[in-house]
Amino acid sequence: MGHLRRPSEALDGNPRPGVSSPSPRVPGSILLSGKGDSVPEPKGIHLTLPGGGRLDLRYLLLDLNGTLARDGRLLPGVAEAVARVAEVLEVRLLTADTFGTAGEVARALGARLQTLPAGRPGGPRKAEAVQSLGPEGVAAMGNGVNDAPMLRLAALGIAVLGPEGCAREALEAARILVKDPLEGLELFLYPDRLVATLRP
Numbered sequence: 001m002g003h004l005r006r007p008s009e010a011l012d013g014n015p016r017p018g019v020s021s022p023s024p025r026v027p028g029s030i031l032l033s034g035k036g037d038s039v040p041e042p043k044g045i046h047l048t049l050p051g052g053g054r055l056d057l058r059y060l061l062l063d064l065n066g067t068l069a070r071d072g073r074l075l076p077g078v079a080e081a082v083a084r085v086a087e088v089l090e091v092r093l094l095t096a097d098t099f100g101t102a103g104e105v106a107r108a109l110g111a112r113l114q115t116l117p118a119g120r121p122g123g124p125r126k127a128e129a130v131q132s133l134g135p136e137g138v139a140a141m142g143n144g145v146n147d148a149p150m151l152r153l154a155a156l157g158i159a160v161l162g163p164e165g166c167a168r169e170a171l172e173a174a175r176i177l178v179k180d181p182l183e184g185l186e187l188f189l190y191p192d193r194l195v196a197t198l199r200p
Helices: 078-085 102-109 122-133 145-153 168-173 181-189 192-197
Strands: 045-048 054-057 059-063 090-095 112-115 138-142 156-160 176-178
Touching (some): 059 122, 078 102, 078 181, 090 102, 090 122, 122 145, 138 181, 156 168, 176 181, 181 192
Parallel strands (some): 059 138, 138 156, 156 176
């Protein structure tokens, strides 16, 4: 059986630039305030960009419907990709839960869930979530009008042109456009792609 690479390893088994290698997981352990021999906190992504800029990411905020899911159901391969990214970044799911499946999806992803209040604009709430974490440490992915504020405020905003389309406002607010969520998630597993895309 072949060796299963960690997100921090390249094809040759050596560490990838910009991704810290997580400590081995202890079977059956849980995270206890970042101390002891429990499952380690994600290490983050730290990149020096051409032209002198930097990315120091700790969090990934994800929209659900239209970004990771169609009609409330996760797109194929998304759960596995999010699980790999969660070894590098802390993943949080922000959604208005249009289809009532957010709780089930969050459990499948192993992500923290923040449900937006019904009947109120979601854009300001998503921007508040970015602000509360510190925008300089946040990456965000979304496709809708209400995702535009968080895409604009985050250090790295990624617009997803998925099966439900992408709003013009989200596209204009983002730094990167991808054609599906898997492409977006893979940017955090292969961060040299970010360096190439953001090169002046």
